[in-house]
Amino acid sequence: MTDLFPAVHQPVAEAWPTLVPPRSNPVRRAGALAAIRMIAKDLPATLILDNREYGLGGPAMRVHRTAPFLARLGQDAGSGFGEAYLAGDWDAEPGTDLADLLLPFAERFSNEETRHLLPKWAQSLRWLVTRSQPGDLENDRAGARENISRHYDLSNSMFSEFLDPTLTYSSAYFGDRAASDLATASYDELTQAQLDKLDAILDAAGIRAGSRVLDIGCGWASLAIRAAQRGAWVTAITIASQQALLAQRRIADAGVSDRVQVALRDYRDQIGEFDAVLSVEMIEAVGEKYWPVYFDAIERRLAPDGVAVVQAIVMPHARMLATRNTFTWVQKYIFPGGLIPSVKVIKEVTGNHTGLHAQVLRHLGPDYARTLRIWRNRFIDRWPAIAAQGFDDTFRRMWEFYLAYSEAGFRSGYLDDVQLLLTRR
Known part of the structure; x- marks a missing residue:
């Protein structure tokens, strides 16, 4: 020592x-x-x-x-x-x-x-x-709710300390600034970059006044609120109970309660027809066994001329195949039951199990590295307030490692983040 x-x-x-x-x-x-x-x-x-x-x-x-x-x-x-x-x-x-x-x-x-x-x-x-992955992390309806709750229901207040005011828990979109020196990454630039990401998704899906939108895995409703502000009608679903409660409060505070319905609902149980289905960084928690079910559910909810936009963390196909049955640190401590797909497997699943065609619109790997650096710096800066909520120093080390480990993955190209447009073939 x-x-x-x-x-x-x-x-x-x-x-x-x-x-x-x-x-x-x-x-x-x-x-x-x-x-x-x-x-x-x-x-x-x-x-x-x-x-x-x-x-x-x-x-x-x-x-x-x-x-x-x-x-x-x-x-x-x-x-x-x-x-x-x-x-x-x-x-x-x-x-x-x-x-x-x-x-x-x-x-x-x-x-x-x-x-x-x-x-x-x-x-x-x-x-x-x-x-190998333990058998108790199955992502059936009951298992998926338990797995998701272990992360997203940790504490709304904890997430609020290091996320930007939109409470968007996915990669931001910095454009040309993404690859600039990470030492210059500032919390002050994060909110606009998150709004730019949300707008990029809504633009790709053609969301406008009157659009019927389904947001699968809605988080704290930043995308749903942004869509409603365009005049869309939004159904936002999640299986994280504490997250759903805060999402409802945020929707009310934004003045769009008449346009957004939040439901504590599994994606497999959703009904209805929508002009657009949106799902941001949720597929990683679905589990390989249920990828066909997930994309089939998206297709079934689309109107005849509807489109879907999915933002997904991905890895090279060979690495996905090599690690698909292993039990990693991230699965054990951060995202139980999850598996990161590849672009190739997304195209294979949609091609073999649905009538959807998947097209990559944008790569956000460098953007995610910058986002994660900002989150980690903010998490460290706000640690006294987080610790006051009852979290100990081992939790701090766990989240610092998770955020740094993820940043390194995106900086190296081992991980990427993509926005995909799904249209009917």
Whole structure:
């Protein structure tokens, strides 16, 4: 431990039972250390472990507690690294941004030639430390409501502290500014960028006065409010109960209660006909088994000449296939039951199971990286107010890691965010 880290974090075991260090296993620890050495040989980052440095130099991390750090990595390749951060086993060195540190790892995954962190012989042993998705995260009606509630019903007040005033929890649209220096990313620019994103979706769907609109997974109703302000009639549905309550209050405050109906309803149970169906960053929570059901539900709700616009986080198709059955840190701690699709699989599902044609309108990967940087900076700035709501320091570390991990994914190209137009073939 170094004086630069005078108070190394230690989670409360009763509150975070999954972070109790795993039982000591010398073989697994040795395997994890060997893997670190292999990964670090050509990685432009620095890992300081027992006062030895591994890596080619660059953004640096320091391991405070070697034994539990290696034990976590040796037990679960999908979650161990992130869990070690939550537990306080390691930190980014002072002066190193957490997303900058995670970026070299994400770049390795996004590069087809280097996307495997380990050599082929070591990859063949990954099954020993890779966990499969648990069976209790099924996204049927009951399971989907439980999975969604674990994230979106955390606390409306908590989300309000770091989101912009529109409470839009998806990528903003910065246009030419998206790829500019992230150090200049400012909370002051976020609201307009979110409104620009909402308008881009409404423009693509042709929303105007009198349009009948269905918003699937409406969040806190920013898109529904914006559509109603154009004179549209909107049905906004969600399965997050606390989110629905705040959405209704926001709609009333915006003066569009006569044009927007919020319903606590599963997308599979919606009826009626609409000129446009909108769904922003919801497909990631649907689950692979239900993708055909999701797009079929969209098609069934469309009027004969209606269109749909779906904004989706996506990853390269090969990576989706390689990770579809694994249990990752994000699935375990942030979005249970979810799976990020690829553009290719969206086109395959719509082509094979519906009469819809999917066309990519816009890529928002750099925009999402900027959005996430702003959210993380704001989350850190507002942490005293969030902590006052009863959230502890382990929760803070979890959300800092989640936001930084996601930012690195979009900066590297491992993740992208796309707006798709769905029309009848």
